Amino acid sequence: MVFIAILGFFPFSANAQLPSLGDGGEFELGAERRLGERIARELYRDPDYLDDPVIGDYVQGIWQPLLTAARQRGDLAVDIDRRFAWQILLGKDRSINAFALPGGYLGLHLGLVGAVANRDELASVLAHELSHVTQRHISRLISQQSRQTPWVMGALILGALAASKNPEATNAIIAGSQAAAAQAQLNFSRDMEREADRIGFGVMTQAGFDPQGFVTMFDKLQQASRLNDNGAFPYLRTHPMTTERIADMQARQQMTGVRVAAALTAEHAMVAARARVLSGTGPDALRARVAEAEAPNIASLPAARQAGLHYGAAIASMKLRDPASAARHAQRVRELVVSEPTAEMLARLLVAEVALEAGDPQRAVGLLSVQSRTRAEVLLACQALVAAGQPREAAERLQTWVALHPVDATAWEHLSAAWSLLGQPLRAIRADAEAHVARLDLSAALDRLKAAQEMARRAGSDHVEASIIDTRARRVESLLREQAVER
Numbered sequence: 001m002v003f004i005a006i007l008g009f010f011p012f013s014a015n016a017q018l019p020s021l022g023d024g025g026e027f028e029l030g031a032e033r034r035l036g037e038r039i040a041r042e043l044y045r046d047p048d049y050l051d052d053p054v055i056g057d058y059v060q061g062i063w064q065p066l067l068t069a070a071r072q073r074g075d076l077a078v079d080i081d082r083r084f085a086w087q088i089l090l091g092k093d094r095s096i097n098a099f100a101l102p103g104g105y106l107g108l109h110l111g112l113v114g115a116v117a118n119r120d121e122l123a124s125v126l127a128h129e130l131s132h133v134t135q136r137h138i139s140r141l142i143s144q145q146s147r148q149t150p151w152v153m154g155a156l157i158l159g160a161l162a163a164s165k166n167p168e169a170t171n172a173i174i175a176g177s178q179a180a181a182a183q184a185q186l187n188f189s190r191d192m193e194r195e196a197d198r199i200g201f202g203v204m205t206q207a208g209f210d211p212q213g214f215v216t217m218f219d220k221l222q223q224a225s226r227l228n229d230n231g232a233f234p235y236l237r238t239h240p241m242t243t244e245r246i247a248d249m250q251a252r253q254q255m256t257g258v259r260v261a262a263a264l265t266a267e268h269a270m271v272a273a274r275a276r277v278l279s280g281t282g283p284d285a286l287r288a289r290v291a292e293a294e295a296p297n298i299a300s301l302p303a304a305r306q307a308g309l310h311y312g313a314a315i316a317s318m319k320l321r322d323p324a325s326a327a328r329h330a331q332r333v334r335e336l337v338v339s340e341p342t343a344e345m346l347a348r349l350l351v352a353e354v355a356l357e358a359g360d361p362q363r364a365v366g367l368l369s370v371q372s373r374t375r376a377e378v379l380l381a382c383q384a385l386v387a388a389g390q391p392r393e394a395a396e397r398l399q400t401w402v403a404l405h406p407v408d409a410t411a412w413e414h415l416s417a418a419w420s421l422l423g424q425p426l427r428a429i430r431a432d433a434e435a436h437v438a439r440l441d442l443s444a445a446l447d448r449l450k451a452a453q454e455m456a457r458r459a460g461s462d463h464v465e466a467s468i469i470d471t472r473a474r475r476v477e478s479l480l481r482e483q484a485v486e487r
C-alpha cells in the first residue's frame with residue numbers, strides 16, 4: 001500500500017539530474033544525508049512508526065556506546081560523524097528486522113527488541129548495521145544506481161522496506177515486481193556483510209558488550225534460516241547466513257572462547273516484554289500475556305523473568321482497559337526488582353504510567369521527577385503535570401529540554417499541549433510547527449508558522465514570540481526552496 005502511494009509521490013523524470021558523486025565513486029555526504037531525510041520523513045509518517053521513550057532510552061543506552069567505540073577505533077570518520085543523523089527510528093512491526101538507511105538513519109522493529117535475549121545480542125545487530133554506514137557500504141550501493149535520481153532511489157528503498165514488512169504485498173502485481181527488483185539492487189554484497197560482521201564485532205566488544213551476544217544472535221539467525229522462517233525474520237532476506245559468514249563466526253567464537261550466556265537482567269526482561277506488547281498485537285494476544293503472568297507456577301521462575309511477565313501483563317492490561325489488573329501487575333513488578341536500580345526506575349515509571357492511564361495524574365506526578373535526566377521520565381512527568389492541571393511546571397521543564405534536544409518531536413508536542421492550556425496559542429502553534437520540523441515535514445511546519453504569523457498580526461501581542469516565528473518561517477521556507485531545487 002505504502003509503496004504505491006510513494007510511487008505517486010516521487011515522480012520519475014526522464015531528464016533528471018544525476019546525483020553528485022564524490023572522488024571515490026561514493027555518494028557525496030550531503031546528498032546521502034538528504035536522501036536519508038527523504039526516507040526518514042516517510043517513515044515518521046508511517047502509522048507503524050513509534051516514539052516509545054522507554055524502549056527508546058534502552059536502545060540509546062546501547063547505541064551511544066557503540067558510536068563512541070566506533071569513534072575511538074577510528075571507524076567513524078569525522079566528516080561522516082558530523083554530517084549524518086545517527087537516529088534510530090522504531091517501528092511497531094512484529095517481524096525481526098533492523099536496517100541501515102542512507103545518511104545515518106537506522107530502522108529497528110520492535111519484533112527484534114522483543115526477540116533478543118539480552119542487550120549484548122541487540123548490540124551485535126546494531127553494531128553490524130552501524131558498520132554498514134561507517135564503511136560507506138550504503139553510499140557504494142546507491143552510487144551504483146547513478147542513473148537514478150535521488151527521488152527514485154528514495155522510492156526504491158521505501159518500496160523494498162514496504163515489501164519486507166508486508167509479505168502479502170509482494171504478491172501484488174505492482175509492488176511485487178518492482179519491489180523485488182529494488183531489493184535485488186539494494187542488497188549488500190557478501191564481502192560487505194563479512195566486513196560489517198568483522199567491524200561490528202570489534203565495535204561491540206570495544207564498547208564493553210559481551211562478545212557472546214554476537215555468537216548467540218548469530219545462532220538465532222542461523223536456526224531461523226534453517227527453518228526458512230523468512231516471514232518472521234525479514235532480516236534474513238537482507239542478511240543471508242552464507243557459509244563464509246558462518247565460518248568467520250566460528251573462528252571468532254574460538255578466539256573468544258565458549259562462555260556462559262549473560263544472565264537475564266530484569267531491565268532487559270521488562271523492555272523486551274514492553275516491545276512484544278507494543279508491537280501491534282490483538283486483544284487475544286494481550287489476554288494471553290495477562291494469563292501468562294497469572295499462571296500459578298511462575299513464582300518458581302527467576303525474579304527477572306517474573307518481572308518481565310508482570311511488566312508485559314501490566315502493559316497488556318492497560319491496552320485492554322483494565323486499570324485494576326494493570327495496577328496489580330505493576331505493583332508486583334515493583335516488589336520484584338528492588339535490588340536493580342535501572343529496573344527499579346522502570347518499575348516506578350510503569351506504576352506512574354498505569355496511574356496516569358487510570359485517570360490519577362496526581363499519583364503519577366508524585367512518583368516522578370520532572371528534573372530527571374532520563375528522557376522517558378521527563379516526558380512522562382510533563383504529561384502527568386499537564387493532565388493534573390499544572391502545565392506551567394511542564395512548560396518550563398520542556399522548554400529547557402527542547403533547548404538541548406531541538407529535534408525531539410514528542411517533547412515539542414507535549415510543550416505545545418502545555419502552552420495551549422496556559423492560554424498561549426502562539427507558542428502552542430510554534431511548538432507544534434517545531435515538532436513537524438523535527439519529523440522533517442517542512443511543508444506542514446510552514447503551514448503552522450504562517451498561521452501563527454497571521455494570528456500574531458491580528459492579536460498584536462507577544463512581540464518576542466512573533467519575531468521568533470518570523471525567523472523560523474524564513475528558515476523553513478529557505479530549506480523548502482533548497483529541497484525544491486534538488487528535486
Ligand SMILES: [Zn+2]
Nearest residue numbers: 188193196239
Ligand atoms: Zn548486513
